[in-house]
Amino acid sequence: MSAVEKVVGELKQLEELLVQCSRCGTCQSVCPLYKKDRQESSVARGKMYLLDALVEGQIKKADEIYKYLDYCVLCGRCKNNCPSGVKTDEIFLRARGILRQVKKLPAWQKLALKVAMGQPKLLAAMSPLFHIGLRAGASKVDDGVFKPMGLFRPLIGAMADRHVIDMPAEPFTKKYGGFNQAQNEKMRVIFYPGCAVTLIYTGWGEAIVETLLHYGVSVYVPEVNQCCGIPSATMGEMGLYKKQIGVNFDYFDSIKDAEYILTCCPTCEYGLGATAERESGRQRGKQMMDIIVFMAEVLKGDYPKDIPLEGRTTLHIPCHYNHAKDSVLKEFIKEHFDTEYADLKNDGCCGFGGTFSLKNYAHTKEISALKAKEVEERGYKNLFTACPGCAMNLTDATLTAETAVQASHPVVEMYRRRIKKNP
Ligand code: SF4
Ligand code: SF4
Numbered sequence: 001m002s003a004v005e006k007v008v009g010e011l012k013q014l015e016e017l018l019v020q021c022s023r024c025g026t027c028q029s030v031c032p033l034y035k036k037d038r039q040e041s042s043v044a045r046g047k048m049y050l051l052d053a054l055v056e057g058q059i060k061k062a063d064e065i066y067k068y069l070d071y072c073v074l075c076g077r078c079k080n081n082c083p084s085g086v087k088t089d090e091i092f093l094r095a096r097g098i099l100r101q102v103k104k105l106p107a108w109q110k111l112a113l114k115v116a117m118g119q120p121k122l123l124a125a126m127s128p129l130f131h132i133g134l135r136a137g138a139s140k141v142d143d144g145v146f147k148p149m150g151l152f153r154p155l156i157g158a159m160a161d162r163h164v165i166d167m168p169a170e171p172f173t174k175k176y177g178g179f180n181q182a183q184n185e186k187m188r189v190i191f192y193p194g195c196a197v198t199l200i201y202t203g204w205g206e207a208i209v210e211t212l213l214h215y216g217v218s219v220y221v222p223e224v225n226q227c228c229g230i231p232s233a234t235m236g237e238m239g240l241y242k243k244q245i246g247v248n249f250d251y252f253d254s255i256k257d258a259e260y261i262l263t264c265c266p267t268c269e270y271g272l273g274a275t276a277e278r279e280s281g282r283q284r285g286k287q288m289m290d291i292i293v294f295m296a297e298v299l300k301g302d303y304p305k306d307i308p309l310e311g312r313t314t315l316h317i318p319c320h321y322n323h324a325k326d327s328v329l330k331e332f333i334k335e336h337f338d339t340e341y342a343d344l345k346n347d348g349c350c351g352f353g354g355t356f357s358l359k360n361y362a363h364t365k366e367i368s369a370l371k372a373k374e375v376e377e378r379g380y381k382n383l384f385t386a387c388p389g390c391a392m393n394l395t396d397a398t399l400t401a402e403t404a405v406q407a408s409h410p411v412v413e414m415y416r417r418r419i420k421k422n423p
Helices: 003-018 032-037 044-055 062-070 088-099 107-118 120-125 127-137 150-161 172-176 194-199 202-214 230-234 238-254 266-271 274-280 291-299 323-336 355-359 361-377 388-400 410-419
Strands: 138-142 145-148 178-180 187-191 217-221 260-263 287-290 312-316 380-385
Touching: 003 044, 003 062, 003 088, 032 361, 044 062, 044 088, 062 088, 088 230, 088 238, 088 274, 107 120, 107 230, 107 238, 120 194, 127 138, 127 145, 145 150, 150 361, 172 194, 172 202, 172 217, 187 202, 194 202, 194 388, 202 217, 202 291, 202 410, 230 238, 230 266, 230 355, 238 274, 260 266, 260 291, 266 274, 266 287, 287 291, 291 323, 291 410, 312 323, 323 410, 355 361, 361 380, 361 388, 380 388, 380 410
Parallel strands: 187 217, 187 260, 260 287, 312 380
Antiparallel strands: 138 145, 178 217
16 A cells, blocks of 8 residues: 555545535635635635545645645634534644655654654753843844844745744743742642743743732642643644643643643643543543633632723734633723723734744734734734734734834733732
8 A cells, every 4th residue: 555545545534524514615704824815725625625635536646735734824713613613623633644644744843843842851951042042143122022133044034034032041940840839828720831931931921820829829830841732733743742742641630639720822722622632532630721711710819900001902812712711801801901992803813823933934924914004003002912922923013013012911911010029
């Protein structure tokens, strides 16, 4: 049996998911990539046609199909808006994993993934180097934001235009890894920081843990952050993804006296949520939820109100946020901040998509520029989001548009302005 025949055989296992697509085309109206380039291969329906054709044996070049599946931010908007309930995210992730057998990941990318997944201690230990390297190879353009020097353009191409958020000299886990005991303890939770908070937005981690401690919640933080594995899954390396699910679930299981796993990264929540349970066949055993949902619906603390924010405020809701809780997120901002709040009219994806942005920065930039344009035109001075990846990408877009508005997290602003001692 040839490799292509084997792949086609495995793809046939997806048939029962693929047949649910009625070809109605509703997904065209929500897909950020289709809206941008009007190509059928960009949208879920087109990708489904290609996979169907592959299963039917019409297309022999399975390895070429990979690039169309790969051109997707995995925002899940097609799934969330599909009238037939097609599980597009499951189809795309599983199909990428199957097609990886014939469309191998370049060796250097596989090595980078293996280091990122398998050597988290090494990554954390390299924080001081990242910190110094950023100062040596980039110029500071805003508070905590750098831009690579032009001399790197031949090496990194269009990425030389990207604004890079500062990488502190110490990872978040160095100070907070382990058990953080609250005075007058009410309950215990696990805070899963994810890679972005561990290495980049360490201030978000500090704000969240200190806020929880302030309200009597003791917090377990992994001594070493293990990636949720989603970068591997999106690159079709499902074996690496399953390994990451295993190490994270083992850690969660090892903490017996915490009921909740909290995170401020909806993509980590997605990667270690139902998708992880489906792919690994394991149950997580503890409820995982966003920090704001926990504060609003479980902890119900007497949080500060009327925290003044200068100028108008808006919010970008991350694609992987638990959308049943979108209103909780909005209400949290309106209830605790003294500001003129309005929803963004453009409620679509910010265009980041994790590894998508690394490979397709020009496309990411086109999508995020639409958000930045609205921020500028409607005169917002404060831009909230509930995901460090979105914050990075939106900050890049707003600074590119010269609006000088950096994206931030509501709990971070609450902590810095009201809860932190001697702010
Ligand atoms: S994926 Fe859903 S929304 Fe898109 S064409 Fe198929 S049935 Fe319609
Ligand atoms: S996941 Fe997002 S980018 Fe991918 S096809 Fe669906 S709507 Fe388009």
